[in-house]
Amino acid sequence: MIRKKQTLRLFPKDITGDIIKDRQEVTVNWRAGELVLDEPTFNGGKDIGPDPFTTVLSGLVGCTLTTLRMYIKKKEWDITDIHCSVNMLQQTEPFKTSVFRTLSFGQPVTDGQKERLLWIAMNCPVAKLLQGEINIDTRLSDDPTVPAGMGNYPPLDQASTDATEGYATQL
Numbered sequence: 001m002i003r004k005k006q007t008l009r010l011f012p013k014d015i016t017g018d019i020i021k022d023r024q025e026v027t028v029n030w031r032a033g034e035l036v037l038d039e040p041t042f043n044g045g046k047d048i049g050p051d052p053f054t055t056v057l058s059g060l061v062g063c064t065l066t067t068l069r070m071y072i073k074k075k076e077w078d079i080t081d082i083h084c085s086v087n088m089l090q091q092t093e094p095f096k097t098s099v100f101r102t103l104s105f106g107q108p109v110t111d112g113q114k115e116r117l118l119w120i121a122m123n124c125p126v127a128k129l130l131q132g133e134i135n136i137d138t139r140l141s142d143d144p145t146v147p148a149g150m151g152n153y154p155p156l157d158q159a160s161t162d163a164t165e166g167y168a169t170q171l
Helices: 052-075 111-122 125-131 158-164
Strands: 016-018 026-030 033-037 082-091 096-105
Touching: 033 052, 052 082, 052 096, 052 111, 052 125, 096 111
Parallel strands: none
Antiparallel strands: 016 026, 026 033, 082 096
8 A cells, every 4th residue: 555645733733832021931832731931040041940952852751751651561561660861962063963862671671672662762753853854934923823834924935835735724
């Protein structure tokens, strides 16, 4: 069976955020709740929530661990405790980011299981996202209710029109 490649929106409702005057913290709204992001005190924030980089790396930790848990459960392996640690290094010239991730298990794991679990971790959806090609299309709008990827500035050219064609119908 040949499958047609599809481009799909990951979320039916946009993730949104707001910041108010003289504050560093950002309120992020997602499906059923809110999350506060903030900068550390040395960067002008109050450190009342994770900073944006911590949030990105937290997404990798969460995806890694839940993907491994699903796989371990499917295989019915007796691996109950998994630890994941991540950190990153940024090089400025040329700009390059390296993410380091280490996994450990609270019980003995065979070499065969280690090999497979490493492959699963390296291919969890967020790891694939971070390692893949990412394009960020940023627009401006006078209306805060306009969906992500839409707006009135910059004016749309034909390539932008083609890229966002059918976007509103996917909502």
